[in-house]
Amino acid sequence: MADYRKNIEEVEEEFATNIQSGLTETEVNERLKNNGKNKFDEPPKESLVKKFLVSFSDFTTLVLIVAAIISLYTAIATDHGDYFEAFLIIAIVIINAVLAIVQEGNAEKALAALEDMNKQTAKVIRDERTIDVDAEDLVVGDILVLESGAMIAADARIAEGSQLRVEESALTGESEPVEKDPDFIPEDEAPLGDRLNMIFKGSTIVNGRGKAIITAVGMQTEMGKIAGLLNDDHNQKTPLQKRLNQLGKRISLIALAAAAFVFFIGYLQGEPLLEMFITAISLAVAAVPETLAVIVTLTLAYGVQKMAKKNAIIRKLPAVETLGSANVICSDKTGTLTQNKMRVRRVWTHGDSVVDTEEGMTDEAMEVLSVAALCSDVLVENDDNELVIKGNPTEAAIVRAVEENYHTKAELEEKHPRVGEIPFDSERKMMTTIHKWGKKYLSITKGAFDVLLPKFHYGDVDQAAIVNDRFGKKALRVIAVGYHLHDEMPTEITSEALEKNLTLMGLIGMIDPPRPESKGAIKRAKKAGIKTVMITGDHVVTAGAIAKELGIMKSRKEAISGAELQKMSDDELDGRVKDLSVYARVTPEDKIRIVQSWQRSGAVVAMTGDGVNDAPALKASDVGCAMGIAGTDVAKSAADMILTDDNFATIVDAVARGRSVYQGIRKAINFLLSCNISEIFIVLIAMLLGWGAPFTAVQLLFVNVVADGLPGFALGREPAEAGIMDEPPIPRNESIFARGLWQKIGLNALMFTVVALAAFYIGAFVPSISYFVQPSFEVAQTCAFLVLAFSSILHVFNVRSSRSIFRVNLSTNKSLAQMAWLAIGITAAIAIIPQTQELFSLVSISFNHWIIVVLLSFVPIIINEIIKFHKAPEVDPEEI
Numbered sequence: 001m002a003d004y005r006k007n008i009e010e011v012e013e014e015f016a017t018n019i020q021s022g023l024t025e026t027e028v029n030e031r032l033k034n035n036g037k038n039k040f041d042e043p044p045k046e047s048l049v050k051k052f053l054v055s056f057s058d059f060t061t062l063v064l065i066v067a068a069i070i071s072l073y074t075a076i077a078t079d080h081g082d083y084f085e086a087f088l089i090i091a092i093v094i095i096n097a098v099l100a101i102v103q104e105g106n107a108e109k110a111l112a113a114l115e116d117m118n119k120q121t122a123k124v125i126r127d128e129r130t131i132d133v134d135a136e137d138l139v140v141g142d143i144l145v146l147e148s149g150a151m152i153a154a155d156a157r158i159a160e161g162s163q164l165r166v167e168e169s170a171l172t173g174e175s176e177p178v179e180k181d182p183d184f185i186p187e188d189e190a191p192l193g194d195r196l197n198m199i200f201k202g203s204t205i206v207n208g209r210g211k212a213i214i215t216a217v218g219m220q221t222e223m224g225k226i227a228g229l230l231n232d233d234h235n236q237k238t239p240l241q242k243r244l245n246q247l248g249k250r251i252s253l254i255a256l257a258a259a260a261f262v263f264f265i266g267y268l269q270g271e272p273l274l275e276m277f278i279t280a281i282s283l284a285v286a287a288v289p290e291t292l293a294v295i296v297t298l299t300l301a302y303g304v305q306k307m308a309k310k311n312a313i314i315r316k317l318p319a320v321e322t323l324g325s326a327n328v329i330c331s332d333k334t335g336t337l338t339q340n341k342m343r344v345r346r347v348w349t350h351g352d353s354v355v356d357t358e359e360g361m362t363d364e365a366m367e368v369l370s371v372a373a374l375c376s377d378v379l380v381e382n383d384d385n386e387l388v389i390k391g392n393p394t395e396a397a398i399v400r401a402v403e404e405n406y407h408t409k410a411e412l413e414e415k416h417p418r419v420g421e422i423p424f425d426s427e428r429k430m431m432t433t434i435h436k437w438g439k440k441y442l443s444i445t446k447g448a449f450d451v452l453l454p455k456f457h458y459g460d461v462d463q464a465a466i467v468n469d470r471f472g473k474k475a476l477r478v479i480a481v482g483y484h485l486h487d488e489m490p491t492e493i494t495s496e497a498l499e500k501n502l503t504l505m506g507l508i509g510m511i512d513p514p515r516p517e518s519k520g521a522i523k524r525a526k527k528a529g530i531k532t533v534m535i536t537g538d539h540v541v542t543a544g545a546i547a548k549e550l551g552i553m554k555s556r557k558e559a560i561s562g563a564e565l566q567k568m569s570d571d572e573l574d575g576r577v578k579d580l581s582v583y584a585r586v587t588p589e590d591k592i593r594i595v596q597s598w599q600r601s602g603a604v605v606a607m608t609g610d611g612v613n614d615a616p617a618l619k620a621s622d623v624g625c626a627m628g629i630a631g632t633d634v635a636k637s638a639a640d641m642i643l644t645d646d647n648f649a650t651i652v653d654a655v656a657r658g659r660s661v662y663q664g665i666r667k668a669i670n671f672l673l674s675c676n677i678s679e680i681f682i683v684l685i686a687m688l689l690g691w692g693a694p695f696t697a698v699q700l701l702f703v704n705v706v707a708d709g710l711p712g713f714a715l716g717r718e719p720a721e722a723g724i725m726d727e728p729p730i731p732r733n734e735s736i737f738a739r740g741l742w743q744k745i746g747l748n749a750l751m752f753t754v755v756a757l758a759a760f761y762i763g764a765f766v767p768s769i770s771y772f773v774q775p776s777f778e779v780a781q782t783c784a785f786l787v788l789a790f791s792s793i794l795h796v797f798n799v800r801s802s803r804s805i806f807r808v809n810l811s812t813n814k815s816l817a818q819m820a821w822l823a824i825g826i827t828a829a830i831a832i833i834p835q836t837q838e839l840f841s842l843v844s845i846s847f848n849h850w851i852i853v854v855l856l857s858f859v860p861i862i863i864n865e866i867i868k869f870h871k872a873p874e875v876d877p878e879e880i
């Protein structure tokens with residue numbers, strides 16, 4: 001019989017487990033050994049051959065392959081027997097494909113490592129303790145602890161549950177959460193959606209708490225049975241990558257058109273057709289930016305790795321780009337802007353009796369704290385005599401105050417066991433538990449004072465309102481505690497039945513100090529044109545006090561409460577959104593309105609979130625940031641980025657890194673395209689002047705792959721430039737060529753063209769340079785080739801910074817200098833070693849020619865230096 005038709009004892013027996021104590025570590029290990037891990041069989045990896053074929057289907061590579069075929073044809077047709085060119089083009093295509101596959105493999109590995117850092121965990125009871133384990137290590141018989149926001153990692157039979165509602169649309173397609181009931185046992189077989197006593201892998205707990213016995217893991221789960229259909233697409237390309245691929249294609253097309261043009265001119269000039277063919281090939285080869293796509297991927301992957309080191313894990317690659325454009329950060333307060341070290345500071349019970357808990361404790365204050373501690377779900381552990389309290393920070397503060405005053409939560413619970421509850425949620429901002437109280441039953445309600453206010457019928461409520469305000473102004477979070485004594489166990493455990501007619505017991509004021517780094521990060525964001533908005537469940541006075549301290553707001557007018565927000569229409573909100581900096585007492589639903597209003601004003605919004613109800617706002621925002629520590633699985637899976645330290649400052653760092661990645665890609669484009677475009681010009685002009693083709697296809701491929709490729713790969717590791725956070729955000733749809741990039745590329749392409757043609761001219765027509773080496777076409781080609789290669793290698797030092805090369809510390813990117821030297825060495829070597837000279841159609845040139853080559857190669861970088869001369873600020877690159 002299926003597990004959902006058995007009662008709980010039968011399920012316990014079947015899986016040899018116990019709901020209270022769980023399995024032992026030995027039993028778990030044994031089951032892991034016998035049944036394997038709780039994961040799906042991996043889909044087969046894309047084979048190397050397939051990857052190779054895919055890289056060949058790239059448009060730019062196809063151009064090269066066609067060029068190789070034409071080259072082969074001309075070799076056969078002219079009978080000159082020179083198959084080397086065709087061979088080399090193919091070799092370089094292959095090397096390029098290998099490089100691309102290796103580099104992309106590295107980038108993929110880096111991204112996969114991030115996925116590992118972000119593994120799903122699950123809370124289970126083992127050896128009588130509640131612990132977090134890697135979800136892959138779950139076994140059948142494990143006791144899952146269910147709590148709101150958790151993503152379920154295996155199929156399980158619910159053993160205990162209170163108000164459990166589960167969203168299982170991934171399996172059933174039904175988006176409405178289903179109410180679960182541990183006591184429900186269907187008489188007949190039931191479809192998945194009707195198994196109300198079961199929970200399934202891949203669904204999420206929207207509300208409530210409970211325990212469940214795992215009945216199936218891995219491929220045996222219902223999700224496992226359909227796993228083959230669910231392979232995620234991990235190969236997301238960012239919008240910029242897509243645009244750049246488009247650009248690569250366009251440039252290749254321009255090159256083809258230029259090739260056809262050259263062919264036509266040559267034909268008119270009466271040049272032999274086959275030779276024209278060869279020139280056309282070299283032109284097509286010249287313009288293809290072979291390494292651009294790989295360099296962009298590398299830059300992105302490097303940025304993502306750097307972010308991970310600084311506690312920001314990117315889940316969706318496009319977020320890296322969006323981060324650079326973010327101009328509003330909507331942040332939670334508790335734990336993100338503050339330290340998440342909530343501590344009780346004040347307790348009020350009646351009249352003027354405010355107790356400063358740092359100075360001493362009274363019996364009355366202790367009573368309020370103890371009752372509030374009973375109405376809490378945190379877990380108390382004593383690790384090496386150090387008190388560790390896990391769970392909701394507000395409750396942790398209360399329970400800590402109790403435990404530090406020589407009482408324990410365990411002892412209180414033993415005396416007054418809990419018999420019913422209505423769990424906390426941020427929407428209601430309160431919770432209730434029912435306890436045995438001698439022969440009677442006490443229901444305890446604790447929550448935000450202003451929300452509970454109408455429910456108090458007894459107690460000093462007016463005075464409490466004054467105290468609440470006073471506490472708030474001191475940036476204290478206020479929790480009100482009330483109770484109701486029942487003669488009998490209440491039959492209806494609902495908010496309507498229990499959360500009314502309460503007696504006010506007291507107020508607890510607690511503080512969560514701001515993180516020391518928050519203030520600086522907010523200032524840094526402001527300088528970078530980014531507005532910080534605080535969104536909090538806390539009271540408007542408390543929130544305002546902290547916001548002022550942090551520099552988020554200046555006047556009270558910038559803060560509104562959720563209630564005021566709800567009264568506003570969307571139009572009214574749009575009119576005020578730019579002036580509001582603090583939203584207090586908001587519900588997660590309000591967050592969506594705030595995001596959308598900002599977006600309507602054209603802003604790019606980053607938004608933090610941790611709870612289940614935050615998921616829609618995280619999705620709606622441009623960069624959803626989930627909390628790594630306090631965040632629920634649901635929030636994490638809806639987010640673009642995860643903050644492993646829950647820290648606001650991490651978002652600002654990630655923005656800086658996002659900008660730096662964008663800057664890096666612009667540098668790569670400047671570096672590569674200047675050279676590619678100059679190659680088209682050089683060939684075209686030389687042909688029009690009737691000088692013949694200045695380069696062979698092989699020479700051009702060498703320049704593109706070695707002289708440009710090697711330093712280009714290192715360019716991705718360039719640190720961000722100083723002042724990257726002194727500029728406004730990058731406008732969302734700004735062209736990557738904006739802000740003068742086209743002009744820079746054009747100018748450099750022009751300079752390369754002039755120096756390479758000058759070198760060609762000198763090599764071809766100026767006899768007085770050397771006594772030993774007479775001008776010739778081959779000497780001219782060699783000189784032009786060397787000048788083009790050297791000047792484009794040197795160009796990497798120019799593009800790496802907008803400041804003078806003398807002001808940039810070479811050691812900030814050692815691999816760049818190493819790669820540049822390597823490229824220079826290889827280029828010089830092939831021009832000197834006789835065997836390679838022949839392969840690359842080069843000849844020996846005189847010492848004087850070498851001097852001229854070197855001088856000409858330095859001309860572009862000198863001119864660039866003159867242009868940069870006045871601009872550069874005297875600062876080191878910003879370490880981000």
Ligand code: ATP
Pocket residue numbers: 332333334335392394395424425426427429430431446447448449477478479535536537538539
């Ligand atoms: P922020 O929104 O700034 O990150 P938060 O996430 O702690 O703060 P919520 O959890 O939504 O905010 O809490 C909102 C309000 O509910 C708090 O100001 C507090 O008054 C009350 N509250 C928080 N936790 C509890 C709890 N465990 N029991 C009762 N009331 C609580």
